[in-house]
Amino acid sequence: VLSRVFDKFVQEIPAEVPYIFFDSFIPEANYLAYIGQDSFQSGLLSGKLMHLLVPAGSSVAVIKVLPEDYHIEERVSGFLTYFQPEPSIAVHVYEMHGNIENKGCEALLHKIITEQPNLRGIFITNASTHKIAEAVKELNWPPQKRIRLIGYDVIDNNIRLLKQGVIDFLISQQSERQGYEGVTNLYRHVVLNEPVEKKIIMQLDIVTQENIDYYRS
Amino acid sequence: VLSRVFDKFVQEIPAEVPYIFFDSFIPEANYLAYIGQDSFQSGLLSGKLMHLLVPAGSSVAVIKVLPEDYHIEERVSGFLTYFQPEPSIAVHVYEMHGNIENKGCEALLHKIITEQPNLRGIFITNASTHKIAEAVKELNWPPQKRIRLIGYDVIDNNIRLLKQGVIDFLISQQSERQGYEGVTNLYRHVVLNEPVEKKIIMQLDIVTQENIDYYRS
Structure with missing residues (x-):
C-alpha cells in the first residue's frame, strides 16, 4: 500500500x-x-453491480479505507462517476482506517445507518470488506432492509462471508x-x-x- | 458439442x-x-444475475439452444433451479436451433414477446447470444421496457453487443x-x-x- x-x-x-x-x-x-x-474501472464496475443490487430511492455508502492511497481514491472516484447520472440513488463517502477494530467498525456502521436511514448498500474499497460485513451481519436485519455489500479481494474472511450471503460481490485482483x-x-x-x-x-x-x-x- | x-x-x-x-x-x-x-452452477449464476436485472412481476425467457446437449440442459436446469423459490418472476423455456438465421431469430423473439407481455429478460444458453441480441436491438424499445440479456462466450459478435449495452452479462468458459x-x-x-x-x-x-x-x- x-x-x-x-x-x-x-x-x-x-x-x-x-x-x-x-x-x-x-x-x-x-x-x-x-x-x-485499472482502479477507476473497478470502481465503475462496482457501481454498476451496486446499482443492480439496491432499489431506486435508497442510499449507498462508500467506505474509503485509509491511509489515503492512489488506488483507493481511483476506486472511489470510479464508483462516484458511475452514480453521477443516477439521481435516484444517493451516494455518501465515509472514511475508515484499515487497522480499525471490531468495536470501531460497529460504531462506524451505526453512524452510517443513523445518518442514512435508507441505506441499502455499502461499497468497501479494499480487503477490509469482512470487517464491515461482520458488523452488518450483527445487525441481523430482516431481508427487506438488507444492506448489500461489495468489496475487494478473495481472502479467507471475505470468502466466508460471501458464502454466507453477507457479502454480495468481491472484485478480485x-x-x-x-x-x-x-x-x-x-x-x-x-x-x-x-x-x-x-x-x-x-x-x-x-x-x-x-x-x-x-x-x- | x-x-x-x-x-x-x-x-x-x-x-x-x-x-x-x-x-x-x-x-x-x-x-x-x-x-x-460446472454447467449447472453456471445456470445458477446466470439466474442470480438475471434476478438482479429484472424487476419483480416480470417474465424471463430461457432459450435452450438445440441440438439437445448435456451442458445446455444443465445450464437450463441451474437457471430454473435458481428461480424456483422466486414466485415473483415467471420463467418460460423456448427452443432455438443453433444455426438459425436472422429472420428465424426475429420470428422467435416476436413469438416470445407476444406470449410474454411482461418479458424483461432472456437467458441464451450458448454462444448464439448475439443472434437474439441483434433481434432485441432491432425492436428499439424504450429504456423502461428494456429486455436484459445474459449469454455465453467471449466471441467478437457477443463482445460488440456487450459493449453496445445490448447484452448485459456474458459467462465465459x-x-x-x-x-x-x-x-x-x-x-x-x-x-x-x-x-x-x-x-x-x-x-x-x-x-x-x-x-x-x-x-x-
Whole structure:
C-alpha cells in the first residue's frame, strides 16, 4: 500500500535501480512497470453491480479505507462517476482506517445507518470488506432492509462471508498472477535486458457465491 | 458439442484409446478427463444475475439452444433451479436451433414477446447470444421496457453487443485455458503415464461492459 507519505521514499530510489509497483502507483515516479488493476474501472464496475443490487430511492455508502492511497481514491472516484447520472440513488463517502477494530467498525456502521436511514448498500474499497460485513451481519436485519455489500479481494474472511450471503460481490485482483508477472518482468529487464510493458493491467474478476468454488486467483 | 445421438459413437471408442471431453460430457462414458465448466452452477449464476436485472412481476425467457446437449440442459436446469423459490418472476423455456438465421431469430423473439407481455429478460444458453441480441436491438424499445440479456462466450459478435449495452452479462468458459489443459493432460497420461484429474473444472467468469477490455480467456 502506497500513500502520499511514501512519495518521498520513492523519489529517493536511485535511477539505476529498477522497481515495479503493484496495485498502487505514483504517476510521476520512474518505475519500470505497474502491475495491477485499472482502479477507476473497478470502481465503475462496482457501481454498476451496486446499482443492480439496491432499489431506486435508497442510499449507498462508500467506505474509503485509509491511509489515503492512489488506488483507493481511483476506486472511489470510479464508483462516484458511475452514480453521477443516477439521481435516484444517493451516494455518501465515509472514511475508515484499515487497522480499525471490531468495536470501531460497529460504531462506524451505526453512524452510517443513523445518518442514512435508507441505506441499502455499502461499497468497501479494499480487503477490509469482512470487517464491515461482520458488523452488518450483527445487525441481523430482516431481508427487506438488507444492506448489500461489495468489496475487494478473495481472502479467507471475505470468502466466508460471501458464502454466507453477507457479502454480495468481491472484485478480485488476481494477486498470484500479479506476483508472477512482477518476477517475470524484473527478470526480463535485469537478466535478459528485454523491453518490459510499462503497464500490465490485470483482469477485473467478479466473484460471487456461485462461482467462488472454481475461482483461482 | 455432444448430443444424445453421439452416445453410440462414444461407446464404440476402444477402451485403450484415451479421450477427453470438453464442455460437454456423457456421464457413463469411459473418458480420461472432462474439462469444462460446472454447467449447472453456471445456470445458477446466470439466474442470480438475471434476478438482479429484472424487476419483480416480470417474465424471463430461457432459450435452450438445440441440438439437445448435456451442458445446455444443465445450464437450463441451474437457471430454473435458481428461480424456483422466486414466485415473483415467471420463467418460460423456448427452443432455438443453433444455426438459425436472422429472420428465424426475429420470428422467435416476436413469438416470445407476444406470449410474454411482461418479458424483461432472456437467458441464451450458448454462444448464439448475439443472434437474439441483434433481434432485441432491432425492436428499439424504450429504456423502461428494456429486455436484459445474459449469454455465453467471449466471441467478437457477443463482445460488440456487450459493449453496445445490448447484452448485459456474458459467462465465459476460458476456452484457451481449456485447450491448454486438454493437451497437457493427454501428454501427462500418454507420455509421462502420470495420473490425471478426472474433472478439471474451469472458472465461471462474469464479463461485463466494464471489465471486457482486460479480460483474457
